[in-house]
Amino acid sequence: MRVPRHTTYRASLTAATLIVLLAAASTARATTFQVTQLTNDFENDFGVQVSGSNLVWSRAQFSQFELDIALFDGNTLTTLTNDSSDDLFPVISGNNVAWRKGGGSGAEIYYYDGSSTTQLTNNGAFDGDPQVSGNNVVWRGDDGNDFEIFLYDGTSTTQLTNNSGSESPPDISGNNVVWSEANEIYLYDGNSTTQLTNNLLVDIGPQVSGNNVVWSGFDGNDFEIYLYDGTTTTQLTNNTVDDEDPQISGNNVVWRASDGNDLELFLYDGTSTTQITNNNYDDLDQKISGTNIVWEADDDGTSEFDIHFYDGSQIIEITDDANLDTDPAISGDVIGWNRRRDFATSEIAMATVIDAAANASFAAGSDVDVLSIDLGTFNYLASPGPTDLSFTNLVPAGLTSVEVARLDLLSIASSGDTGTLEINLQPTSADLAGGDFRDFEATIDTGVPGLFAATYELSFTDVLGTDQTLTLNLSGEVVLTDDPDIPDLVYNAATGEVVLDPDNSSIIGYSLQNLTNSFLPGNHTPILVGLTTATTAQIEEAALAPGSGSIGAVFPTELTQIDLFNLLSVNQVSRSLGAPLVPFDLIVLPAPVPEPSTYALAALGLAMLLTRARRLTGPRRLRKS
Incomplete structure (x- = not known):
């Protein structure tokens, strides 16, 4: 939507365009020339x-x-x-x-x-x-x-x-x-x-x-x-x-x-x-x-x-x-x-x-001021390609490109997960002629799992003082996956137990660390015959022979997959000597949710206990002798 802006007449020069404004003697309207090389x-x-x-x-x-x-x-x-x-x-x-x-x-x-x-x-x-x-x-x-x-x-x-x-x-x-x-x-x-x-x-x-x-x-x-x-x-x-x-x-x-x-x-x-x-x-x-x-x-x-x-x-x-x-x-x-x-x-x-003001749009054939793009769902640490986007300066029917004011991108305001969902567009005098496009890209950073959303507000103007905003809404998801060639860390959310499963590989060492001293080292059970470290901040093992199995209820309970990812400041497993360290695939076994019938039986049982308690603690009558 274009909003006319009152402004003083001025001359503006860009690399290829000169705008000259002079008020006509007989009217208050300005004669506006646009010079194009x-x-x-x-x-x-x-x-x-x-x-x-x-x-x-x-x-x-x-x-x-x-x-x-x-x-x-x-x-x-x-x-x-x-x-x-x-x-x-x-x-x-x-x-x-x-x-x-x-x-x-x-x-x-x-x-x-x-x-x-x-x-x-x-x-x-x-x-x-x-x-x-x-x-x-x-x-x-x-x-x-x-x-x-x-x-x-x-x-x-x-x-x-x-x-x-x-x-x-x-x-x-x-x-x-x-x-x-x-x-x-x-x-x-x-x-x-x-x-x-x-x-x-x-x-x-x-x-x-x-x-x-x-x-x-x-x-x-x-x-x-x-x-x-x-x-x-x-x-x-x-x-x-x-x-x-x-x-x-x-x-x-x-x-x-x-x-x-x-x-x-x-x-x-x-x-x-x-x-x-x-x-x-x-x-x-x-x-x-x-x-x-x-x-x-x-x-x-x-x-x-x-x-x-x-x-x-x-x-x-x-x-x-x-x-x-x-x-x-x-x-x-x-x-x-x-x-x-x-x-x-x-x-x-x-x-x-100039016979028409600049008109920014996300589409060539119509006036699109709001664009919502779902970049998709990607695996953790994947390398997705960019999503191509563009905006244009629309030319009204019956006019040529040189009769439309050129479009300038003044500023970009952003909110939300802009560190994960990014665009490679900078505020600049785009000097975009009528009918021309400005291409840019949107990308998603897959270094952190989760659901993400970001909004970018693109603010434009032209020499006539016409202000306009385009709104770009981006969304995307990064998920943790189970790679059969990467060992799994299987976490039981109900008990806090951790099982290290080699999957189609092997485990000869691992390092798990956190920054909040949240581990329970007293519950740790080694699975490798070699060096072992178990503290509230660090659990590590290393050996020449592979091993696997439960290392005990060493994590807090009731963590989601994202919680578990955020807890582990270091998550590394060694599969063989000389092989690069890789992160465990994180698999969460959620805490079981009781069925509705279980809640009903529990409520009935609680009611019976309360009734029994009242009988045992009720007033006693004194007998006359």
């Missing part, structure tokens, strides 16, 4: 792209001297390629991924549709710079003279251009494709191509979202931002500085421009333009999805770039550490980027908004 190895991972909860990137397999495509679907990391060719520049839309394989005249375009991979080109010319939207893939390829634009619609490939100029890398949204050629902007709408600009100036970097196209154009003095909405073109900026690298999502356009000191970010929301950053450092490599914007900035002047996020109302610094975080990509509120530290290999990190 998806890779942490000696490979170079770079060029991440995001669509929904899916991330794709190139991975340098140093052991095979090649580049492959890696895909993370929110839960599982999969390598899509594994061959001797380099796979580069992946792009993603939903479950669909496109990329370039190889280089030079051998560069071809490949497409993965969520289940299988198709080679879209197979020629002796360069094909590269793919973009994907749904089932549509666009790229530019060398036709032998210059670069042209090609479109695959999920079934067939169409060459969109055929001219003497070289087309720029294209962009695509649905059926709409944009590119530049000879410094002019072109739009293909699924049926025909329209030239959006026609001037003697430079128009570059077109981007498309739906019917909207944005680009940067030179106005004779500097570069300005232009927007085509499917009908008309609007100049969004008109100033004396260069406005660069526009990015578009729906009606929203973001770009960067100098404010006279450094590069700042500006947002056009379909109606008006807002300067969203205003600081003393450069804001770079901006990307947009809806009203969400992500970018990189060296905000502390250490050349360790951090990732920043704008949600339409507030700016959140997602990373602020010693890592070099660059090249962000965004889809909704899922963000991916390249991470490098101390000039080491590049890794992939991602940030997601």
Whole structure:
């Protein structure tokens, strides 16, 4: 059961996870990002792209001297390629991924549709710079003279251009494709191509979202931002500085421009333009999805770039550490980027908004907060193997693992026979992602016979302040057994008599000791012809010839098997010269319990005796003479 805990907003960093909390300006609810480093190895991972909860990137397999495509679907990391060719520049839309394989005249375009991979080109010319939207893939390829634009619609490939100029890398949204050629902007709408600009100036970097196209154009003095909405073109900026690298999502356009000191970010929301950053450092490599914007900035002047996020109302610094975080990509509120530290290999990190609290459970498919396990019954001094246990961080239906807060194990409280029933689990920041397991073991110590029970209370929390407890109840039994190859110590609980029986072995010596001076040495009868010691604390014999039989009523009466085990601080028998000493098998003959009829006869007899006594002691009458 989860219990929300009120807490102040805080930042918490673990080996693989950074949590950033900032209160939204318009509400009391916190925007909670969870940062996960998806890779942490000696490979170079770079060029991440995001669509929904899916991330794709190139991975340098140093052991095979090649580049492959890696895909993370929110839960599982999969390598899509594994061959001797380099796979580069992946792009993603939903479950669909496109990329370039190889280089030079051998560069071809490949497409993965969520289940299988198709080679879209197979020629002796360069094909590269793919973009994907749904089932549509666009790229530019060398036709032998210059670069042209090609479109695959999920079934067939169409060459969109055929001219003497070289087309720029294209962009695509649905059926709409944009590119530049000879410094002019072109739009293909699924049926025909329209030239959006026609001037003697430079128009570059077109981007498309739906019917909207944005680009940067030179106005004779500097570069300005232009927007085509499917009908008309609007100049969004008109100033004396260069406005660069526009990015578009729906009606929203973001770009960067100098404010006279450094590069700042500006947002056009379909109606008006807002300067969203205003600081003393450069804001770079901006990307947009809806009203969400992500970018990189060296905000502390250490050349360790951090990732920043704008949600339409507030700016959140997602990373602020010693890592070099660059090249962000965004889809909704899922963000991916390249991470490098101390000039080491590049890794992939991602940030997601937490949509559900952590939820610890002993079972993967259901919420199990209490688990009772009987480890079983084991012979004394046996060596049973451990019992495997685990807990997990449940993922609610409809969410991915990265949308669930990570789980931390704060403390473990224990009670009962914890010295006999143990678990190998320690309090630690487990940092357990949604859907992951933490394995541990339960063991039983068979060095003492008896029935045992222990309880362990596992206390958890998460960055949202959600406290939770899992209860583990353990039980088990250790029993004394009769091994036919070990001599028996047969104890009569009614009389205290001890018989030493060799069973299938022999007895040439023994030592019995206690710490409470409970033996009755006056009743001891030796069974071996040799050395004998009999005191209240110790009874021992040793000889060259074996022997057996009763050593007398030397123990207290009415002991159970466990009592007898606990009484004997030393219990050893020698079976032959040079053989290791072993403990006697302890066998208890319990004191007889009278039958109910015996109790009835005893009660009747007692009643008759009482009656007789009263008659004998009753008042005597004096006779008159």
